[in-house]
Amino acid sequence: SMPRRDIPSKVTGGVSYVQDMRLPGMVFGRVVRPSSYRAQLVSFDEGAIKAMPGVVAIVRDGNFLAVAAGREEQAIKAAQALRASAKWRETADLPPPAPALFEHLQGMPTQDKVVSEKVPTAPAGGRVTTLEATYTRPYQSHGSIGPSCAVAQFKDGKYTVWTHSQGVFPLRVDLAKVLRVPQSAITCTHVEGSGCYGHNGADDVACDAALVARATHGRPVKLQWMRDDEFSWEPYGSAMVVKMRARIDVDGRIVDWRHDVWSHPHSTRPTAGGGGNLLAGWHLAQPVEQIMVTKRPPSPPNQAERNATPLYDFPGQRVVLHYITDMPIRTSALRTLGAYSNVFALESFMDEAAAVANVDPVEFRLRHMKEPRARAVIETCAQKAGWQARPKGDGTRGRGFAFAQYKNTACYVAVAADVEVDRRTGKVRVTRAVSAVDAGLIINPDGIVNQIEGGIIQSASWTLKEHVAFDRQRITTRSWADYPILTFPEVPAVEVHLINRPDERPLGTGEGAQGPTVAAIANAIFNATGKRFRDLPFNPQRVKAALAQTPSRVTA
Numbered sequence: 001s002m003p004r005r006d007i008p009s010k011v012t013g014g015v016s017y018v019q020d021m022r023l024p025g026m027v028f029g030r031v032v033r034p035s036s037y038r039a040q041l042v043s044f045d046e047g048a049i050k051a052m053p054g055v056v057a058i059v060r061d062g063n064f065l066a067v068a069a070g071r072e073e074q075a076i077k078a079a080q081a082l083r084a085s086a087k088w089r090e091t092a093d094l095p096p097p098a099p100a101l102f103e104h105l106q107g108m109p110t111q112d113k114v115v116s117e118k119v120p121t122a123p124a125g126g127r128v129t130t131l132e133a134t135y136t137r138p139y140q141s142h143g144s145i146g147p148s149c150a151v152a153q154f155k156d157g158k159y160t161v162w163t164h165s166q167g168v169f170p171l172r173v174d175l176a177k178v179l180r181v182p183q184s185a186i187t188c189t190h191v192e193g194s195g196c197y198g199h200n201g202a203d204d205v206a207c208d209a210a211l212v213a214r215a216t217h218g219r220p221v222k223l224q225w226m227r228d229d230e231f232s233w234e235p236y237g238s239a240m241v242v243k244m245r246a247r248i249d250v251d252g253r254i255v256d257w258r259h260d261v262w263s264h265p266h267s268t269r270p271t272a273g274g275g276g277n278l279l280a281g282w283h284l285a286q287p288v289e290q291i292m293v294t295k296r297p298p299s300p301p302n303q304a305e306r307n308a309t310p311l312y313d314f315p316g317q318r319v320v321l322h323y324i325t326d327m328p329i330r331t332s333a334l335r336t337l338g339a340y341s342n343v344f345a346l347e348s349f350m351d352e353a354a355a356v357a358n359v360d361p362v363e364f365r366l367r368h369m370k371e372p373r374a375r376a377v378i379e380t381c382a383q384k385a386g387w388q389a390r391p392k393g394d395g396t397r398g399r400g401f402a403f404a405q406y407k408n409t410a411c412y413v414a415v416a417a418d419v420e421v422d423r424r425t426g427k428v429r430v431t432r433a434v435s436a437v438d439a440g441l442i443i444n445p446d447g448i449v450n451q452i453e454g455g456i457i458q459s460a461s462w463t464l465k466e467h468v469a470f471d472r473q474r475i476t477t478r479s480w481a482d483y484p485i486l487t488f489p490e491v492p493a494v495e496v497h498l499i500n501r502p503d504e505r506p507l508g509t510g511e512g513a514q515g516p517t518v519a520a521i522a523n524a525i526f527n528a529t530g531k532r533f534r535d536l537p538f539n540p541q542r543v544k545a546a547l548a549q550t551p552s553r554v555t556a
Contacts, residue, residue, distance in 0.1 A: 041065060
């Protein structure tokens with residue numbers, strides 16, 4: 001384990017991020033987005049805003065509207081005045097909110113692909129029980145604590161952009177399309193950003209800054225999104241529907257398995273394709289055509305179907321992706337892509353099947369698992385968590401278990417979660433999470449522990465709290481009040497136990513814990529209350545309403 005050299009400046013207010021950059025002569029920018037996805041700008045009071053203190057430039061190009069000022073608070077005030085004066089023409093073209101959303105998704109045109117299929121060699125003998133369930137996940141935000149930011153300068157016909165993009169070369173390709181200059185006229189320099197992961201607003205804000213820099217006469221401009229920009233306009237993790245079906249024989253074994261998943265694209269990053277994937281480019285008077293993901297991406301790398309194929313040994317199985325190419329709400333890469341939803345469904349359904357078979361959940365997994373490293377992770381996690389066969393919940397406290405190998409090629413992760421359910425308020429608290437991890441050869445133990453701890457905490461937040469709200473016209477999630485996340489007092493005690501394999505290659509650890517964690521929490525709530533939750537998130541309103549419909553606890 002090596003100490004993190006970047007931590008000291010980050011916790012003492014040092015210069016660490018692009019948000020901290022200061023350049024000579026720098027001005028500050030803010031962008032005013034349309035009031036909804038496809039709104040058209042009708043008018044705004046340019047004269048009044050130009051007269052405000054510190055205003056250096058107002059940029060209007062089609063539906064793109066922004067301001068630059070000498071000081072940051074001046075830019076914020078000018079942007080607020082612009083937003084107040086702007087008039088937009090809107091249309092109601094968003095899908096229906098949940099719960100109707102999930103039926104709507106299943107009714108949209110799809111490209112269907114059989115991801116994996118195995119036909120049983122012999123029919124199941126004797127009585128067979130059929131089990132079916134549907135699981136849903138809402139649109140979810142990155143919820144980056146630090147809003148997206150970039151610094152750009154346009155001087156002598158060339159652009160310099162400082163960005164926390166994860167791909168400076170693809171970003172340069174799309175910037176060249178929007179700015180209508182050759183790529184050689186653009187230099188993109190990576191600077192670490194506060195709160196950047198997956199595909200959030202980092203690429204989009206770089207484009208915003210470059211567009212504003214054209215109007216500041218060579219002065220560099222730092223443009224940072226406001227909180228409502230981040231929540232309303234970043235690409236979300238796709239809403240998903242997963243339908244499961246299994247047949248279980250009299251010996252308590254699954255003989256046939258079905259997994260159908262409906263999902264939007266999970267990657268719409270800047271690309272070398274014909275159009276462009278930068279938000280401002282779609283809003284210009286001469287827009288850059290948005291690249292529509294009209295084909296299912298190759299697998300591997302996989303996206304919506306990630307972790308849909310079970311690692312368990314079933315005589316028959318069929319996994320089908322129903323790929324929704326249309327994006328009425330913008331989606332892209334949120335950590336784990338489709339794995340969070342698929343493992344949630346798969347491992348919750350394994351628990352449901354174990355209950356039908358009247359078998360302990362850990363034992364049920366082991367009886368269907370031949371892969372020795374997977375078995376070792378399951379057994380280690382159960383042992384370290386002090387798992388007792390068929391644990392009994394008491395109506396408010398319970399324990400759940402789940403397992404996955406991320407992407408079916410990376411780290412093996414098992415999680416046991418303890419929860420407390422307040423039946424009066426519906427609030428669920430994860431009190432403890434124990435994880436076992438096999439990532440092959442361990443190079444930096446502390447790095448692996450950090451990844452797993454972070455994944456468990458983030459997954460707990462997604463699972464208990466997070467969803468993007470909208471009506472038929474607008475995204476209505478605009479602030480932390482609309483999008484609560486896990487707070488420090490709510491963070492569970494986390495234990496991570498590593499299994500070193502010095503003779504095996506390193507597998508990679510990032511994102512491996514999110515899927516097992518959501519399923520372990522769902523299974524723990526069932527163990528505590530006898531109520532199975534299949535629709536995320538498990539927020540207090542949903543839990544309280546469901547428990548009110550359950551007169552007494554049912555023990556599997």
